[in-house]
Each structure stands twice: as structure tokens, then as C-alpha cells.
Amino acid sequence: MTCYELVYFDFYFRAEPIRQCLAYGGIKYKDTRVTLSDWPALKKSPKIPYGTLPVLYISGKPLCESHTITRYVAEVTGLDGEGDLLEVARLDQIYELCREFQEATQPYFFALNGLNKEDPAKLKSEVFLPAVDKYFPKILSELQPNYIFGKGKISYVDLYWANIIEFYKRTARDVIEKYPQFMEHERLIKAVPKLQQYFATRPKCPF
Amino acid sequence: MTCYELVYFDFYFRAEPIRQCLAYGGIKYKDTRVTLSDWPALKKSPKIPYGTLPVLYISGKPLCESHTITRYVAEVTGLDGEGDLLEVARLDQIYELCREFQEATQPYFFALNGLNKEDPAKLKSEVFLPAVDKYFPKILSELQPNYIFGKGKISYVDLYWANIIEFYKRTARDVIEKYPQFMEHERLIKAVPKLQQYFATRPKCPF
DSSP states (O other), rough: OEEEEEESSSSSSSGGGHHHHHTTOOOOOOEEEEEETTTTHHHHHHTTTSSSSSSEEEETTTEOOOOHHHHHHHHHHOOOOOOOOHHHHHHHHHHHHHHHHHHTTTTHHHHHHTSSSSOHHHOOOOOIHHHHHHHHHHHHHTTTTTSSSSSOOOOHHHHHHHHHHHHHHHHSSHHTTHHHHHHHHHHHHTTOGGGGHHHHHHHHOOO | OOOOOEEEESGGGGGGGHHHHHHHTTTTOOEEEOTTHHHHHHHSSSSSSSSOOOOEOOOOEEEEOHHHHHHHHHHHHHHHHHOOOOHHHHHHHHHHHHHHHHHTTHHHHHTTTSSOOSHHHIIIIIHHHHHHHHHHHHHHTTTTTTSSSSSSOHHHHHHHHHHHHHHHHHSSHHTTTTTTHHHHHHHHHOOGGGHHHHHHSSSOOOO
């Protein structure tokens, strides 16, 4: 039997879509959380081939890169289009779009979390709002009539996007509220039966 | 029968791994090249859902995002690990690493091609060289003993990376020459029998 260990910091951020896919699929894994003080030494060890987290150990063999791990666990748990090549590709393109939004707004995200020393208010107007204007209409156009991205059932893209909206709903609610479809999307994901136990018991993280 | 049309500019850049996968797989497609003067009007048309190129039309239906399209044609042409989940994931993680290098060096790439007004020499030392130092050892560690990334046969990651090396070999040869394994990798890809006709007849582009 394949055994899994996910190594990341005690944050949601890049690991959360991975953890939620695994929870959705009922796949047990060792949830290892590295402290920031342990990280500098660990970063240089051969256990972390690319010097970055998360790493997913699959029966002891490391798989790196958060987006790669997300796609891998999405396939393993049937959250990626389940072999329908065109649906796999459609979800992949929406994921790329959401990822572009996340990367474009990362300086604001970092400022909100004290990970850089820039002024959040300045970044909100200069970085976050232009990205919202650019990406939200495109992402919105990919929602199905039932307010999820996956056709017929939820996908890893829904988990990925709901996590982004969850954070910005807390930190820039005035903006997110103007997109009730995304508020509804996030509410739907939070209500997925297969994720209820996970949401009820996950360690609380600031981001 | 599925019919394909690839729409991009008359550049290699983001379309080239896609074109090479299709050529490798012997898949015929309409190779539409948009002029820069036609682009502003086309960008706003519903034919281009995300307002970006490339777009691959699959029997008339648009698929957006270059990396998505690359993964899709890689699967269709058997260049992605062919259903071996762990090999698919291994290639995906190397692709992410190569992509990070490409994105980190994009300002230098743009300066070399006149797409921004910055000083290439300055960007070479401040952007390109630090990215080479950071990523090349990691990417190198993923080469198999036969100097390709794919296990046993070439993959879309080989095509993607050889295209990056091809460009920087021309524009920063002093740096690339210090990595003879990548010079050899690119030479091997250029010698792939299934790509000979493509390389002999592709329109010559500056980048």
C-alpha cells in the first residue's frame, strides 16, 4: 500500500489544496509541520531536493513543487476530471488562471501576513485591485451554473480557489463582497460533506 | 476526427514546445500566426477567452494557457509519462522547476528581445546569473544518465527545456557553455528523428 507524508509549514497557503484533496479522497497521510526555526537546516538536507516546501513523500520518495503535488493528489483522488482528457485540460486552464491571480497578488498577501515590510494599503490599491479587475471576470466566466468550476462535481480547482477567496474574504472583504458568486462558491466548498471532518479538526492557521 | 488549430504570434517562445509535441506526434494542425498589428483587436474578441495567446482550438473549442496546452498535447502525443502516475508527476515537477527558471529570467529575456527598455547587461548580472546559480544545479540533478529528463524516452519537458537552452545558448553562450550537460541535452533533442522535418521547415523566428 502506498503511504504518504506531507511536509510543510504550519500554514494553509500552498499545502491546503493538497490536504483538502487528500481529505476528500479519504487518504490517510502523515501531516508533518516544520517550524520556522527548524527550516534553515532542513532546507539544505537531501530530504528536500529543491530546497522548497511542500514536499509529498510517496512511499518515502519525495515529490516537489506545490502545483505538481496538487495535480498528483487531484488525479489520485478523482478530483481532476477523471481521465476525460478535455475536462482535465479545461480544469487545468482554470487552475492556471487562478494561479496567475494568486501570483499577481502575492506581494499584497505577503504584506498582510507580515512576510514583507511593505504597506498593505498601498499594495491593496496598486497590486490587489488591478489584479481583481483583470482576473475576476475571467475566472467568473468559468463558473458553471451551479457555482462550481468542475462539471457535475467539485474539482481540485474548486478547492484551490475557495482557499484563496477564504483568505481574501477575511482580509479584503469589501472587495470580495462585490463578487457574490465567489462568496457562494466558497460557501459551497465549505459545505462539502466529505470535507466536514477535515474543516472541523484542521489546525487553525493565520494564512 | 479531432482537428486542431494553434493560434500564436510568429515567435517560438510559448508556442514552441506545443508545436514540437504536435510535430513529434505526427498530428496535423493549422498553424495560425497573428501579426502584432492585428493583435489588439483580436485580443478583445470572444475567440480569445482569456485575452492571451497561445490558444489551441480543439475541433473549434478554445483551450487557453500555454502550460495547459503543453500538458494537453504532451498527453495526446505520449510525451508525458504515458499514464504512469509517478512518472507523470516526476516530469511535472521538473517542468515546474524549468518554468520557475524561465519566469525568473523573463526580464532579461524581454530586454534581449527589445520587449522592455531595460539594459540587458545589467539584467544579465542582476537577474540571469543569480537564477542560473539557483536553478541550474537543481535542473541538472534531474537529468538521467543519458542526458534527458524522461525515463527511457524524451518528454515534453525535454522539448521545453531544450528551447530555453537554445535561446540562451545564442544570447548568453558564455554562461551556458559552463553546463556541457545542457549543451548535450539540446543537441540530443535537435537530433530526434521525429523532429527532423519540423526543424528543417519551421519558420525562422528571432525568439
